[in-house]
Amino acid sequence: MSQEASEGIVGALLPPEELSRNAYVKSMGEYRDLYRRSLDDPDGFWAEVAEQQLDWYRRWHTVLSWDPERKEARWFEGGVLNAAYNCLDRHLAAGRGERIAIHWDPDEPGEGRTLTYRQLHEEVCRFANVLRKYGVGKGDRVCIYLPMIPELPIAMLACARIGAVHVVVFGGFSSGALRDRILDSGSRTLVCCDAGRRCGKVIPLMRNADWALRDCPGVQNVFVVRRAGVAVEMKEGRDHWWDEELAAEDIEGDCPPEEMNAEDPLFILYTASSTGRPVGVLHTTGGYLVQASITHRWVFDVHDEDVWWCAADVGWVTGHSYLVYGPLVNGSSQVMFEGVATYPHPDRFWQICEKYRVSVLYTAPTVIRSLMKHGDKWTTTCDLSSLRVLGTVGEPVSPDVWLWYRNNIGGGRCPVLDTWWQTETGGILIAPLAGATPTKPGSSGFPFPGVVPVILRQDRTEADVDESGFLCIKQPWPGMMRTIYGNHKLFVETYYSLFPDAYLTGDGCRVDADGYYWLQGRVDNVINASGFRIGACEVESALAGHQFVSEAAVVGMPHAVKGQGIYAFVILKGEYEKLDSDEVRTDLLRYVGNRIGPIARPDVIQLAAALPRTRSGKVMRGILRNIAEGKTDRLADRETLADPGVVEQLIAGSKELLDKG
Ligand code: AMP
Numbered sequence: 001m002s003q004e005a006s007e008g009i010v011g012a013l014l015p016p017e018e019l020s021r022n023a024y025v026k027s028m029g030e031y032r033d034l035y036r037r038s039l040d041d042p043d044g045f046w047a048e049v050a051e052q053q054l055d056w057y058r059r060w061h062t063v064l065s066w067d068p069e070r071k072e073a074r075w076f077e078g079g080v081l082n083a084a085y086n087c088l089d090r091h092l093a094a095g096r097g098e099r100i101a102i103h104w105d106p107d108e109p110g111e112g113r114t115l116t117y118r119q120l121h122e123e124v125c126r127f128a129n130v131l132r133k134y135g136v137g138k139g140d141r142v143c144i145y146l147p148m149i150p151e152l153p154i155a156m157l158a159c160a161r162i163g164a165v166h167v168v169v170f171g172g173f174s175s176g177a178l179r180d181r182i183l184d185s186g187s188r189t190l191v192c193c194d195a196g197r198r199c200g201k202v203i204p205l206m207r208n209a210d211w212a213l214r215d216c217p218g219v220q221n222v223f224v225v226r227r228a229g230v231a232v233e234m235k236e237g238r239d240h241w242w243d244e245e246l247a248a249e250d251i252e253g254d255c256p257p258e259e260m261n262a263e264d265p266l267f268i269l270y271t272a273s274s275t276g277r278p279v280g281v282l283h284t285t286g287g288y289l290v291q292a293s294i295t296h297r298w299v300f301d302v303h304d305e306d307v308w309w310c311a312a313d314v315g316w317v318t319g320h321s322y323l324v325y326g327p328l329v330n331g332s333s334q335v336m337f338e339g340v341a342t343y344p345h346p347d348r349f350w351q352i353c354e355k356y357r358v359s360v361l362y363t364a365p366t367v368i369r370s371l372m373k374h375g376d377k378w379t380t381t382c383d384l385s386s387l388r389v390l391g392t393v394g395e396p397v398s399p400d401v402w403l404w405y406r407n408n409i410g411g412g413r414c415p416v417l418d419t420w421w422q423t424e425t426g427g428i429l430i431a432p433l434a435g436a437t438p439t440k441p442g443s444s445g446f447p448f449p450g451v452v453p454v455i456l457r458q459d460r461t462e463a464d465v466d467e468s469g470f471l472c473i474k475q476p477w478p479g480m481m482r483t484i485y486g487n488h489k490l491f492v493e494t495y496y497s498l499f500p501d502a503y504l505t506g507d508g509c510r511v512d513a514d515g516y517y518w519l520q521g522r523v524d525n526v527i528n529a530s531g532f533r534i535g536a537c538e539v540e541s542a543l544a545g546h547q548f549v550s551e552a553a554v555v556g557m558p559h560a561v562k563g564q565g566i567y568a569f570v571i572l573k574g575e576y577e578k579l580d581s582d583e584v585r586t587d588l589l590r591y592v593g594n595r596i597g598p599i600a601r602p603d604v605i606q607l608a609a610a611l612p613r614t615r616s617g618k619v620m621r622g623i624l625r626n627i628a629e630g631k632t633d634r635l636a637d638r639e640t641l642a643d644p645g646v647v648e649q650l651i652a653g654s655k656e657l658l659d660k661g
Helices: 017-021 028-040 042-053 083-093 117-133 151-162 175-185 205-213 242-247 285-300 317-329 348-356 365-372 399-409 488-496 536-544 581-595 621-628 645-660
Strands: 062-067 072-077 100-105 113-116 141-144 165-168 189-193 196-198 201-203 221-225 239-241 265-271 279-284 307-310 333-337 360-363 389-393 416-419 453-456 469-473 503-511 517-522 526-529 532-535 549-559 563-572 604-608
Touching (some): 028 042, 072 285, 083 151, 083 317, 100 117, 100 348, 117 151, 141 175, 151 165, 151 265, 175 205, 175 265, 175 581, 189 205, 205 221, 239 242, 265 317, 279 488, 285 317, 285 416, 365 399, 453 503, 488 503, 517 526, 526 536, 536 581, 549 621, 563 621, 604 645
Parallel strands (some): 100 333, 141 165, 189 221, 221 239, 307 360, 360 389, 389 416
Antiparallel strands (some): 100 113, 526 532
8 A cells, every 4th residue: 555644755655553653753753853853963862862772881971073084983982881781781680681582593493592681691691701711801802603593692792791802703604714804803712613503404613613723823712612513623722612611610690791981892893895805894882882772773663572583694794783782782582593594494484473473573685585486375374463563684675575575474564674784884874764754665765863874976076866876974973883903094995085074885876856765786896695795806816716717807796586696707727728617617616615605606607718908907897797787788988998809708608608597
């Protein structure tokens, strides 16, 4: 049903009346007032939010100090708090210790695990005490390489409790990726497990960790969670079983939280960037917690009675902000799922919704597309009546997917909130608010209060209504990244060199006449495959490390399920040109999988004789992108090519490959 909202927005779907009535933000009028206030008096606005959302040991003296030259933001300076205290202790103090914090559902359907806030608190304290016992303290980096098991948030919160900085590495990454992150962050402690479980298979995480640690002599202690019950080799003196350490006699169930300054680092999370190597995005304590928790509360309109489920992996920022910090600060009850949406059957997600009476579900368009593919019959067998609000994140969502989600999963009654944000932004920046915003299928709605986006043209002027441009953010916001760990110069170059007065997101966007934001995907060398960020340069350098390869160029391509796929053009060294091309491709795929992780394996590898270059020798990526997207009628600019014949060969090769399927 399409209705005209009272604010005059034609063709948008209004939130259900009952939802609006009880919502934190009840109407577009209220949203507009809040937004105006956040711009007129940003300090007053954010101070109020920080006061409302968090418990502080000491109040801040300055809400924001911003150095526009050095691009240094300091939020809530002078404020002192502890993240784990805010996620746990204050709920116990408020008599909410018996509330369920986490319903954990394992890979194989069956017995899960339930942790109340009190139980979570005790486990966090115990592991925090273990870390302290082994000499880990404030400011030390601790790398965490775990699958989606409760020990993952427990380890993160234990770090936060003692002021250590966690560096979570996605369990799907290879040993090489893990090694690079341990070395770059200077972590001396690692938390991992014997092996993970995924779709019934065993994923050898400890073996990967062992490989990585051969090159990381600085790592002194490894804590190993027993998850899969497989045999692993424990290195005497270095490796310790998690359960034995937690149960040790000298480990107490309480651990006084470290008093942290608002600007003390909370975590580093590595993400793909246009610069080539993954960068360590650094987030600090106060501002990040404010952003993560208030967006969780207002965007999804989460109340005490809700059961929240963020289906993202904690190895990515969505899990950090909307499985760990946002919901736990807000004292929510939530689901944590170890497995995959289609295992053992394509109704697994809906079974989980029914089992725990999930009321707010947050997932990625790629997951929805993969479930749509299996047909509607899988959505009708479960009781989905508990759902109230649905969210998506990670990539643009097309109107057909949006509508399928709303109608088939949300029964036509749940608003679908397409939320835009990034690892760098710490929390949601552009999204509809569940109770307030009339939604348009495929649009992310409006900026969150306090957020000032701008769409810029290359020449630094502002784009017109409906004109696509670079999405940038003009003013600092509390959850913004503070720096690239160990390389502030690269931070400034990456995010503030194209437009010196605005943060460059790397995404294309347009704003329509009603003020709705329409995100259009990355405009740089970052590929968003299944909502996972992968640097084209990273895949290129992995390919170039293979003995057969002379050169590689990697671009994104449209993909029906993943949103974007990875398309690699590869030039082989002369002596390997005669090898069987299918075998070469298989070998390259395996190689990239081992170097970075399975998510970075190209979907298409085109073996080519040459790449299109300008006369000055620069690879013309635009042409490669158009070939990968099948837009070969748009290949302008051929005059600038050193050898126009190369393009014809590439087009023919691509067609042959794609026809072959
Ligand atoms: P990550 O830092 O891994 O969370 O990835 C952030 C990137 O995902 C953004 O720069 C966008 O390209 C993409 N993204 C996230 N949310 C959305 C959304 N709602 N619509 C379109 N793209 C999105």
